[in-house]
Amino acid sequence: MNALNNTSRVILGLLHYGEHTGYELKAIVDDSTQFFWAASYGRIYPELHRLEDQCLITSREEPRGGRPRRLYALTEEGEAAFMAWLCSPTELTFELRDEGFLRFFFADVVAPETARANLAAMRDRHQGIADRLRELEPLVRDEGRAFALLTLRGGIELHTSFAEWCRRTEQEALGEG
Amino acid sequence: MNALNNTSRVILGLLHYGEHTGYELKAIVDDSTQFFWAASYGRIYPELHRLEDQCLITSREEPRGGRPRRLYALTEEGEAAFMAWLCSPTELTFELRDEGFLRFFFADVVAPETARANLAAMRDRHQGIADRLRELEPLVRDEGRAFALLTLRGGIELHTSFAEWCRRTEQEALGEG
C-alpha cells in the first residue's frame, strides 16, 4: 500500500472523470488545480509510466490522424487508490513559499519606499492571480462540477484577501503614497 | 552574480541582525518564517558551507563549555547580496501546495459527509496554524521588529480567512451539520 505522491494524486483524480493524454492532463491542471497543486511535463510523463507499472492506470494508443497519442484510464485498483486517498484521515499537506512575505519580514532593513514597492509587487502578484482565476470562472461553471467551481471561488477569495491585506498594510504601516 | 537560492535568502537575512549557529537559525525560522518560508537542517548546514565558500558569510568557532559550536556572520559581500535581493524588482516566488483544496476539488466524487469531513480537516488545519501564530505574537512584539510583527499578523489574518472560508463553505455548500 504505497501512498500516492503529489503528481499521482492529481493524475488519478482527473482520470476518474475520463481518459486523457499526458498533454491534456497538463493543460487541465494549468486551468484548474495549478494554483494550489501544480504539475509539470517532467513529472507527469514519468509518473504515468510508473502508475501503469503499478497497474493503477492502463493506456491505449489512439492516434489523431498520423500523430501518435496515448490515452490513459483508471483501473479498478487505481480508482480504489484514489478513493482511499480522498477519504483517508491523514494530515493534509500544506506548503507555502511566499517571497513577498519574506521580503516584507526583512523590510526593517530597507528604506520605506523600498518596503512599499515590495508590498505593491506582492499585491499586484495576488491581484493578478485573482484576476486570472476570475477569467476561468465561466469555463469552470459550464463544466458543471460544483466543487471545482467552489474551489475556484475559494482561490479567488483567498488571493483577493491577500491583495487586500497588502493594500491595507501599505496604508496603515507605510503611510499613503 | 549568482541569484540566491531559497535557503540562502533567509540565512543571509537572519544573519543581518547578528551572528548565529546553524542550529539557532533553524530554531528562529521555525518560530518566524516557517509558515511562508521553511528550512531544514539538511539544507541549512550544506548551505552555510556553500555561502562561506562564496565568501558571503564567515564563521568562527565559539564553543559553549566543551560543546563545539560555530557562529556565522555576514561579510560585506553577503550584506550586499542580501540588500540586492531585497531591492531587486524580479518576479516574486509564490508556491502553494494545498491538499485540502485538492481533495475539495474532487469532492463531487465522494459522499457529502466525506466532503464535509475533508473541509473540517482543512479548517482545523488553518485554524491550528492561526492559533500557533497567535501564540507567537507576544514574543515577536517584544523583539521590536515592526515588520516581523506585521508579517506575523498577516499570516494570522490569512489563515483565519482560510479557516473562515472553510466554515462558510461547509454551511453554504454542504448544509448545516
Added chain:
DNA sequence: GTGTGCATGTAAGGAGTTACATGATTGC
C-alpha cells in the same frame, strides 16, 4: 511553407525532507 498547437519524452541539476549518526550539557 511556416508558425502554432498537439503530443511525448529525457537529461541534468537543484531543492527539499527524513532518517540516521554522533556527542556534549543541563536540569531533574
Added chain:
DNA sequence: GCAATCATGTAACTCCTTACATGCACAC
C-alpha cells in the same frame, strides 16, 4: 543516571523545474 536540549553533519531519496529533442497536423 536519564531525558531533553544544544549542536553538527551526512546519506539516501523524492520531488520538481527547465531545457532540450523530436515530429505531426492544421490553418494561414
